[in-house]
Amino acid sequence: NAxxxxxxxxxxxxxxQSMTLLCAQDxxxxxxxxxxxxxxxxxxxxxYSVGEGTTAKGEVPDGYNVSRLKxxxxxxxxxxxxxxxxxxxxxxxxxxxxxxxxxxGTRLTVT
Amino acid sequence: SQQGEEDPQALSIQEGENATMNCSYKxxxxxxxxxxxxxxxxxxxxxxIRSNEREKHSGRLRxxxxxxxxxxSLLITASRAADTASYFCATYSGGGADGLTFGKGTHLIIQx
Numbered sequence: 270n271a272x273x274x275x276x277x278x279x280x281x282x283x284x285x286q287s288m289t290l291l292c293a294q295d296x297x298x299x300x301x302x303x304x305x306x307x308x309x310x311x312x313x314x315x316x317y318s319v320g321e322g323t324t325a326k327g328e329v330p331d332g333y334n335v336s337r338l339k340x341x342x343x344x345x346x347x348x349x350x351x352x353x354x355x356x357x358x359x360x361x362x363x364x365x366x367x368x369x370x371x372x373x374g375t376r377l378t379v380t
Numbered sequence: 381s382q383q384g385e386e387d388p389q390a391l392s393i394q395e396g397e398n399a400t401m402n403c404s405y406k407x408x409x410x411x412x413x414x415x416x417x418x419x420x421x422x423x424x425x426x427x428x429i430r431s432n433e434r435e436k437h438s439g440r441l442r443x444x445x446x447x448x449x450x451x452x453s454l455l456i457t458a459s460r461a462a463d464t465a466s467y468f469c470a471t472y473s474g475g476g477a478d479g480l481t482f483g484k485g486t487h488l489i490i491q492x
Contacts, residue, residue: 273422302479304479304482309484310484311468311470311482311483311484311485312423312468312470312480312482313482314478314479314480314481317478317479325478327478327479328481359422359423361423367411367413367428367472368413368425368428369413369423369425369480370425371415371422371423371424372422373421373422374420374421374422
């Protein structure tokens with residue numbers, strides 16, 4: 270039982286490049302979330318999903334897109350990366366909005 | 381916007397002492413949760429307290445909730461070096477599935 274996994278762990282992008290972050294969970298959770306964490310800040314919600322095929326915007330959705338084609342996977346896309354998107358990205362899953370299980374994070378640097 | 385605000389931002393104590401962290405929030409909540417984050421790692425859920433509960437215990441952790449003051453506290457008793465981490469409160473307001481709102485965290489250092 271791996272819990273929540275994220276790939277890649279680290280990535281460096283140039284401004285304007287695109288990439289996709291993958292989150293996978295093996296706990297059969299309905300809810301999945303993407304957060305970003307910046308220095309000295311708590312986590313801020315980017316997008317979330319309440320089930321396969323559904324997505325919704327969180328607090329800071331601009332510049333990101335998501336997809337939930339399979340229940341166990343939640344993808345976060347950056348179409349045109351900007352330096353302001355340099356951050357650590359965390360994926361989480363839960364059965365409802367109770368205890369959330371977090372992945373180890375992806376550290377993204379945009380130069 | 382940040383819902384929860386932890387206080388203090390940083391705390392350094394000796395091993396064996398108790399550590400207390402506080403969290404204040406702005407709007408009514410369904411539940412409040414505390415998470416721990418070790419350096420460079422993901423967050424780990426510690427404890428959840430519902431809005432109709434006033435106190436909850438889990439091992440060396442004690443959480444209180446005062447909805448009239450919109451505040452919560454996390455007490456870690458008999459601290460250990462392994463408790464060194466950042467601690468975040470997170471609130472869920474209910475009525476939807478729009479995730480948790482996190483505070484900025486308290487960085488706790490346990491001196492051996």
